Amino acid sequence: xxxxxxxxxxxxxxxxxxxxxxxxxxxxxxxxxxxxxxxxxxxxxxxxxxxxxxxxxxxxxxxxxxxxxxxxxxxxxxxxxxxxxxxxxxxxxxxxxxxxxxxxxxxxxxxxxxxxxxxxxxxxxxxxxxxxxxxxxxxxxxxxxxxxxxxxxxxxxxxxxxxxxxxxxxxxxxxxxxxxxxxxxxxxxxxxxxxxxxxxxxxxxxxxxxxxxxxxxxxxxxxxxxxxxxxxxxxxxxxxxxxxxxxxxxxxxxxxxxxxxxxxxxxxxxxxxxxxxxxxxxxxxxxxxxxxxxxxxxxxxxxxxxxxxxxxxxxxxxxxxxxxxxxxxxxxxxxxxxxxxxxxxxxxxxxxxxxxxxxxxxxxxxx
Numbered sequence: 001x002x003x004x005x006x007x008x009x010x011x012x013x014x015x016x017x018x019x020x021x022x023x024x025x026x027x028x029x030x031x032x033x034x035x036x037x038x039x040x041x042x043x044x045x046x047x048x049x050x051x052x053x054x055x056x057x058x059x060x061x062x063x064x065x066x067x068x069x070x071x072x073x074x075x076x077x078x079x080x081x082x083x084x085x086x087x088x089x090x091x092x093x094x095x096x097x098x099x100x101x102x103x104x105x106x107x108x109x110x111x112x113x114x115x116x117x118x119x120x121x122x123x124x125x126x127x128x129x130x131x132x133x134x135x136x137x138x139x140x141x142x143x144x145x146x147x148x149x150x151x152x153x154x155x156x157x158x159x160x161x162x163x164x165x166x167x168x169x170x171x172x173x174x175x176x177x178x179x180x181x182x183x184x185x186x187x188x189x190x191x192x193x194x195x196x197x198x199x200x201x202x203x204x205x206x207x208x209x210x211x212x213x214x215x216x217x218x219x220x221x222x223x224x225x226x227x228x229x230x231x232x233x234x235x236x237x238x239x240x241x242x243x244x245x246x247x248x249x250x251x252x253x254x255x256x257x258x259x260x261x262x263x264x265x266x267x268x269x270x271x272x273x274x275x276x277x278x279x280x281x282x283x284x285x286x287x288x289x290x291x292x293x294x295x296x297x298x299x300x301x302x303x304x305x306x307x308x309x310x311x312x313x314x315x316x317x318x319x320x321x322x323x324x325x326x327x328x329x330x331x332x333x334x335x336x337x338x339x340x341x342x343x344x345x346x347x348x349x350x351x352x353x354x355x356x357x358x359x360x361x362x363x364x365x366x367x
Contacts, residue, residue, distance in 0.1 A: 032082075032083055032171065033081050033082065033083040033084070033170040033171070034081065034082050034083065034170060034171050034172065034173040035079055035080070035081050035082075035089065035091055035164060035167050035170050035171070035172050035173065035177065036079070036080060036081075036082060036164075036172075036173040036176035036177060037049075037077065037078065037079060037080075037162075037164060037176055037177060037178070037179045038078055038080050038136070039051040039063075039077055039078065039179040039181075040175075040176040040177070040178065040179045041176060042055070042063075043055060048180070049176070049178055049179055049180045050180045050182055051063075051077075051179045051180060051181050051182065052182045052184065053075050053181060053182065053183045053184065053188065054184065054187055054188060054192070063075065063076055064076060064188075065140075066145075066367065067142075071144070071145045071146060072142045072143065072144065072145060073142070073143040073144075073145055073148065073188065073367065074140040074141070074142050074143075075140060075141040075142075075143065075181060075183075076138055076140060077138065077139055077140070077141055077162055077179060077181075078128075078136055078137060078138040078139065079091055079128050079130065079136065079137055079139075079164055080135055080136035080137075081130070081135055081136070081170055082173070086132065086133050086134075086135070087132055087169055088129070088130060088131050088132040088134075088169070089129075089130050089167055089168060089169040089170055090127055090128070090129045090130075090167070090168045090169075091127065091128055091130075091164045091165070091166065091167045091168075091172075092126065092127050092164070092165045092166040092167075093124050093125055093126060093127055093128060093139065093162065093163075093164065093165075094162075094163045094164075094165050095119075095124065095160060095161065095162060095163065096161040096162075096163045096178060097116060097161070099161040099163075099178065099180070100116050100159045100160065100161050100180075101116070103159070103180070104116070104159075109157075109159065113155070113156060113157055114156070114157045114158075114159055114182075115153070115156055115157070115158055115159065116158075116159055116160070117143075117158040117159060117160040117181075117183070118147075120144075120147065121143055121144050121147045121148065121158075122141055122142060122143050122144070122160065123141075123142045124139070124140075124141055124142070124162065125139050125140075128164075141160070141162060141181060143183070145367050148183075148185060148188065148189060148367065149189055149367065153185045154185065154186065155185070155186060156185050157182055157183060157184055157185065158182075158183040158185060159180065159181070159182055159183075160180075160181045160183075161178055161179070161180055161181075162178070162179050162181060163177060163178040163179075164177040164178075165177075188366075188367055189366065189367050190274070190276075190329065190363050190366050191274070191363035191364065191366030191367070192363070192364075193276070193361040193362070193363060194361065194362045194363070194364060195359060195360075195361055196360055196361065196362045197357075197358065197359050197360045197361075200268045200269075200270060200360055201266065201268065201340075201358060201360055202222075202223035202224075202266065203221060203222045203223040203224060204357055204358050204359075204360075205247075205248065205281065205355065205356055205357030205358055206281075206356060206357040207245055207246035207247075207356070208221060208222075208239060208246045208247055208248050208356075208357075209221075209222045209223075209246070210222060210236075210239045210241070210246070211223075212236055213236065213239075213241075214233055214234040214235060214236045215234075216241065217240055217241055217242055218233035218234070218236050218237065218239070218240055219236050219238075219239035219240070219241065220236040220237060220238055220239055221238040221239045221248060221264065223266065224238060224248075224264055224265065224266050224341075225263075225264070225265050225266065225267075225303070225341075226238045226262075226263065226264050227261070227262065227263045229259055229260055229261050229262040229263070230250060230259065230262035230263055230264055232252070232256060232257050232258075232259050232262065233256060237250070237259075237262070238250060238264045240354070244285050244286065244354060244356070245356065247285055247354045247355055247356055248264065248279070248353075248354070248355040248356075248358070249352065249353070249354045249355075250262055250264065250342070250344050250346070250352055250353055251346075251351070251352030251353075251354075252346035252348075252349065252350070252351055252352060253346075253348075253349040253350030253351060253352075254350055258346050258347055258348075258349070259344055259345070259346040260307075260345060260346075260347065261306050261307045261308070261343065261345055262343065262344045262345070262346070263303070263304055263341060263342070263343045264341050264342050265296075265303060265304045265339050265340065265341025265342075266339070266340060266341060267301075267302055267303075267337055267338070267339045268337065268338055268339075268340065268360075269335070269336065269337050269338075270332055270335065270336070270337075270338055271332070271335050272332050272333055272334050272335055273331070273332060273362055273363070273364065274329070274330075274331050274362070274363040274366050275329070275330055275331070275332070275338075275360065275361060275362055275363070276327035276328060276329045276330070276360070276361045276363070277295065277297050277327070277328050277330070277340045277358070277359075277360055277361075278295070278325055278327050278328070278358065278359045278360075278361075279295055279325065279340075279341070279342055279355055279358045280324065280325035280353075280355050280358075281355055281356055281357035281358060281359050282324065282325075282359065283323065283324040283325065284321075284323055284324070284325060284353055284354060284355055285354040285355055285356050286352070286353070286354040287321065287322070287323040287325075287352075287353050287354070288350070288351050288352055288353075289321055289344070289346075289351050289352070289353060290346075290348045290350075290351045291344070291345050291346055291347055291348055291351065292320050292321075292345075293320070293321040293342065293343065293344040293345070293346075293353065294307075294310050294311075294318045294319065294320055294321060294342065294343050294344075295318060295319050295320075295321060295325065295328050295341075295342055296310060296316055296317070296318045296328075296339075296340070296341055296342065296343055297316060297317040297318070297328050297330045297338060297339075297340050298315070298316045298317075298338065298339040298340075299315075299316075299317075299330060299332060299336065299337075299338050300336060300337060300338075301315075301316075301337075301339050302337070302339060303339055304316070304339055304341050304343055305343075306343070307343050307344070307345040310343060317329070317330045321342070321344075321353060327361070340358075340360070
């Protein structure tokens with residue numbers, strides 16, 4: 001990781017120096033030795049000072065390290081000097097909350113999703129010293145992992161403006177002396193997703209396949225289990241073929257009977273790890289449920305519980321069906337079987353769900 005950061009700093013410094021050589025003498029801002037933060041231009045190329053964390057989806061682009069013992073997320077920041085300076089320098093490190101408040105108040109960032117990082121969550125060194133002969137140095141913004149995992153930050157982005165100040169040598173590049181750190185909480189806590197659907201799920205959709213049909217529209221899903229209640233269309237159910245294509249489909253009304261405790265599910269075997277299941281493939285093709293229905297993940301079971309046994313059941317993970325469908329996350333401490341599926345209780349007329357595919361994700365790197 002240190003080698004990656006050193007290479008990054010070298011590339012940025014070289015690029016800045018090259019730009020300075022191409023300017024007229026009166027415009028050679030970087031011809032003078034000026035201190036800046038490479039992270040202020042790392043992702044945007046100079047269009048903003050935004051620095052997303054994580055910056056990528058694989059090990060070569062992670063811009064943080066994890067201290068498992070101290071339970072800290074260490075975000076890598078730094079300072080560098082442009083031009084030909086090779087003397088040692090010291091610079092203070094500060095936080096500028098006014099900058100974040102202004103960005104939120106002017107709607108540069110949506111205040112409903114983006115939040116100022118609370119002071120209790122992080123720590124920073126007060127200063128950075130760069131040794132003689134070195135053009136750059138790094139420091140860490142250390143974030144408490146336990147606080148990062150609090151429910152109030154699920155689906156949120158945390159903002160912090162980290163600023164260099166009061167150098168004892170050289171001048172600051174005012175435009176590049178502040179970095180807006182933007183933490184994508186879900187991407188860190190859950191980690192980058194790897195789609196493993198086709199490895200473990202049979203008949204995952206796009207399109208779905210029927211094992212039996214009753215007429216030209218209604219059928220039964222191949223490789224999925226349906227209880228008798230879900231077979232509501234003359235002995236078949238869970239599959240339809242209509243203007244939306246071949247879909248996973250549970251409907252009541254419009255001439256079809258009600259579905260009391262209807263289940264569609266599949267049992268798979270997974271290695272230990274962190275996962276998420278989504279039967280909607282990101283969004284239901286159609287979702288018109290009036291009675292609450294649920295996506296369910298049941299580790300260690302060959303089926304999913306009855307509808308009346310879902311809410312409050314601590315042995316399973318579940319989410320109420322909605323549009324778009326939230327992922328159902330789950331962890332396995334050891335390899336084992338897991339049953340994934342949906343359960344509905346359609347006692348009102350004209351409602352249902354329709355999906356073009358299901359997805360299963362693995363999160364190999366997570367907090």
